[in-house]
Amino acid sequence: MTLLRRLLAQPYALALILLILGLVVTALFQPAFFTPRTFANNLRTYLPLILLAVGQTVVVLGGGIDLSLGAILTLSSVVMVQAFGMEADPGPLRTFGGVALGLLVGTLAGAVNGFCVAYLRLQPIIATFATSFIWGGLALWVLPQPGGNVPTVLQDFVRAYFLMPFSLWAVLAILLAWAWFLGTRWARALYAVGGNPQAAFTSGLSVERTRLGAYAAAGLLTGLGAFFLTADIATGDPLIGGPLTLASVVAVVIGGTRLSGGAGGIVGSILGAVAYYLLKNVVALSVFNFNLSPQWQTLIDGTVIVLALAAPGLLRLVRRQP
Amino acid sequence: MTRPPNPLPTLLRTPPMIAVGLAVLLLLLGELVRPGFADYGQVTNILRIAAFLGIVAIGQTLVILSGGEGIDLSVGAVVTLGAIIIYRFTGGSDALLLPALLIALGVGFLIGLVNGVGIAWVKIPPLVMTLGMMGVVKGLILVYTGGRPQGATPPVMKSIISDPWVLGIPGDVFIWVILGVGVTLLLQRTAYGKALYAIGSNRTTARLSGVRVERMLILTYALSGMFSALGGFVLLGYLQNVFINLGDPYTLPTIAAVVVGGTALAGGMGGYAGTMAGALVLTLVSSLLITLGLPEFGRQITYGLILLVLLAVYGRERRLRG
Numbered sequence: 001m002t003l004l005r006r007l008l009a010q011p012y013a014l015a016l017i018l019l020i021l022g023l024v025v026t027a028l029f030q031p032a033f034f035t036p037r038t039f040a041n042n043l044r045t046y047l048p049l050i051l052l053a054v055g056q057t058v059v060v061l062g063g064g065i066d067l068s069l070g071a072i073l074t075l076s077s078v079v080m081v082q083a084f085g086m087e088a089d090p091g092p093l094r095t096f097g098g099v100a101l102g103l104l105v106g107t108l109a110g111a112v113n114g115f116c117v118a119y120l121r122l123q124p125i126i127a128t129f130a131t132s133f134i135w136g137g138l139a140l141w142v143l144p145q146p147g148g149n150v151p152t153v154l155q156d157f158v159r160a161y162f163l164m165p166f167s168l169w170a171v172l173a174i175l176l177a178w179a180w181f182l183g184t185r186w187a188r189a190l191y192a193v194g195g196n197p198q199a200a201f202t203s204g205l206s207v208e209r210t211r212l213g214a215y216a217a218a219g220l221l222t223g224l225g226a227f228f229l230t231a232d233i234a235t236g237d238p239l240i241g242g243p244l245t246l247a248s249v250v251a252v253v254i255g256g257t258r259l260s261g262g263a264g265g266i267v268g269s270i271l272g273a274v275a276y277y278l279l280k281n282v283v284a285l286s287v288f289n290f291n292l293s294p295q296w297q298t299l300i301d302g303t304v305i306v307l308a309l310a311a312p313g314l315l316r317l318v319r320r321q322p
Numbered sequence: 323m324t325r326p327p328n329p330l331p332t333l334l335r336t337p338p339m340i341a342v343g344l345a346v347l348l349l350l351l352g353e354l355v356r357p358g359f360a361d362y363g364q365v366t367n368i369l370r371i372a373a374f375l376g377i378v379a380i381g382q383t384l385v386i387l388s389g390g391e392g393i394d395l396s397v398g399a400v401v402t403l404g405a406i407i408i409y410r411f412t413g414g415s416d417a418l419l420l421p422a423l424l425i426a427l428g429v430g431f432l433i434g435l436v437n438g439v440g441i442a443w444v445k446i447p448p449l450v451m452t453l454g455m456m457g458v459v460k461g462l463i464l465v466y467t468g469g470r471p472q473g474a475t476p477p478v479m480k481s482i483i484s485d486p487w488v489l490g491i492p493g494d495v496f497i498w499v500i501l502g503v504g505v506t507l508l509l510q511r512t513a514y515g516k517a518l519y520a521i522g523s524n525r526t527t528a529r530l531s532g533v534r535v536e537r538m539l540i541l542t543y544a545l546s547g548m549f550s551a552l553g554g555f556v557l558l559g560y561l562q563n564v565f566i567n568l569g570d571p572y573t574l575p576t577i578a579a580v581v582v583g584g585t586a587l588a589g590g591m592g593g594y595a596g597t598m599a600g601a602l603v604l605t606l607v608s609s610l611l612i613t614l615g616l617p618e619f620g621r622q623i624t625y626g627l628i629l630l631v632l633l634a635v636y637g638r639e640r641r642l643r644g
Contacts, residue, residue: 065449122633123587125393125449129574130629137622144619246453259447260391295469299461306440306454313444 011256012268014311018254019271022278029285040165044158044232046277047167048073051225052244053251053269054174055110055218060252062214063194063261064117064124068109068132069222070245074238075139076106076226081148081236088152095151102230103223109135110219111212118211132245139238148236158231170228171270178266190214195262251276254308279304340635341583341599348606356613366491368609369602370560373498376601378553378569379576380505381434381546383597385448386580387509388542389522389589395452396437397550397576399459400430401569404554406463406471409564414474426551433459434547438540452543456573463566475562483559494556498598505594518542522590579604582632603632 007013026033033039052069059066083098084090090098109131116127160166181187192200193210201207225244230236249259255272257264280301287297352359378397385392404426411422433455440451483494509515520528521535529535553572558564583600585592607628611621 116630120634122630123581126577126581126587127630127633129577130626130633133622133626133629137619137624137626140619140622249450249453253447253450259450293465293468295464296461298464299458302454302457302459302461306451306458309450309454310440310444310446313440313446317444 015271055221070241071135073241078143106223114212114215398573400550404551430551438543
């Protein structure tokens with residue numbers, strides 16, 4: 001009971017509840033979801049959003065927001081695809097060089113965002129909206145039409161299964177890296193800068209450098225997301241990342257990270273990203289089972305998301321009235 | 323004498339005037355690069371496109387002025403819904419136009435009301451609430467139309483909106499100017515306007531001086547929804563046709579127009595005249611880019627860069643001080 005109480009006191013309690021709810025409903029109506037193969041496939045499609053949500057969390061913790069993460073994912077992905085070339089096995093140089101180049105591009109794009117926000121002191125929402133055009137435009141320049149190819153070795157890599165699906169290893173690695181990060185002084189700087197930039201500045205922290213670092217880290221994580229997505233769908237598409245930006249913000253909010261910065265963490269965002277997909281799946285299931293026309297799906301999806309976003313506030317309202 | 327001897331330079335240094343100067347500069351630049359860019363007909367056309375952006379941006383201006391990270395990301399979807407309601411409800415009948423317009427405005431108002439309630443009472447961050455609402459409205463549109471809007475545009479709309487009133491200038495430009503004067507009066511001469519600036523600059527002081535902050539916020543978001551629906555009406559009169567994503571391209575440019583017009587994203591400072599100038603600048607930028615014959619990617623990158631430069635010139639935040 002104390003464990004349960006402790007879990008419910010966490011900022012990510014809502015994400016956890018939604019996740020469990022999603023799992024239960026899915027288990028009841030779509031047991032096939034949990035066969036190892038389907039489960040692994042689904043997790044693999046969730047992975048890019050999970051990484052974007054983690055990156056978004058880092059930025060939000062530092063008091064910013066990045067509305068260009070979807071565009072960065074696209075840019076990084078098309079750069080990888082162009083670097084791979086059309087052969088099924090382009091050799092290690094192009095294969096790993098391509099991945100490295102994509103990650104570098106993602107990190108640089110994130111760093112440019114960070115520079116605009118931290119050093120030029122532009123408002124994060126509008127500045128990253130502006131840069132999203134730049135990254136999206138560059139992506140169109142690199143790969144004007146959907147196409148391209150991904151080396152088979154990479155496709156096999158993200159489909160690997162060793163005791164558990166590859167995606168779970170990836171999430172585990174992120175969590176371990178986060179646990180390590182929380183012990184460093186960078187983590188303290190990040191939370192301090194997000195919580196109260198003035199106080200952080202006064203106590204001698206470099207607010208600019210911390211913010212720049214947060215954006216660059218988000219860029220790198222987005223690049224990783226681009227790698228997983230590209231290896232999964234095995235092709236390039238200059239418009240693929242768009243919808244993921246807003247989904248990453250939703251995952252962060254459901255996960256209990258405060259949008260004003262300084263409080264929260266990535267565990268909630270990971271749970272939030274998975275819950276986001278599970279809820280979408282549940283909605284699709286119910287639309288199908290109740291014989292509704294498919295148009296209803298968007299409406300119910302949207303309503304469920306708004307309710308999920310409203311849940312913490314609604315709970316607070318209810319609690320205040322005894 | 324305490325009055326400055328020449329008040330003109332101060333006036334010229336206000337953001338709206340800078341934006342107007344920029345617009346003239348862009349027009350001259352366009353004429354230099356492509357003779358004919360500043361032709362009467364061309365300028366009229368640019369004014370018309372700026373008018374849609376400007377009308378949709380009325381609500382955005384109010385919401386951003388209200389502070390508390392106020393922003394409305396649902397405007398584009400409400401524009402579409404407003405246009406579709408009129409298109410479908412009238413089915414091309416002039417007699418039904420007035421009731422259809424009132425219904426569209428009412429629905430827009432209601433959607434904004436829900437946004438306002440979520441933000442003011444449930445305390446959902448505006449960015450997230452209106453983002454979620456965007457999804458809901460898109461769902462509503464799909465359910466209402468079944469994915470393919472049926473109906474027609476009443477012929478009288480063409481004569482109100484597209485036909486020239488005086489000097490070859492079509493109605494939508496006049497509607498914009500009339501609305502501009504109205505909104506400016508609303509902001510500067512009414513109790514509503516005073517209260518809006520008050521809650522935008524400091525919620526606590528506003529509350530202590532007797533402003534009903536929550537009610538003001540709800541009303542402001544509701545007005546934003548209503549003006550978006552009105553934007554849908556004007557857009558329908560121009561295009562004579564609707565599609566599912568009609569309003570989407572307007573959402574983020576409205577924010578850009580507000581910021582370019584010198585209204586602080588932090589709230590409480592600025593006005594609608596600036597937004598009008600901002601809408602003009604943004605429209606000129608995109609027309610210029612199209613006239614230059616840049617490919618899509620080049621246009622996107624340039625648009626992003628220009629937005630960044632404009633922000634860097636006068637959208638910057640204050641430096642932190644020890």
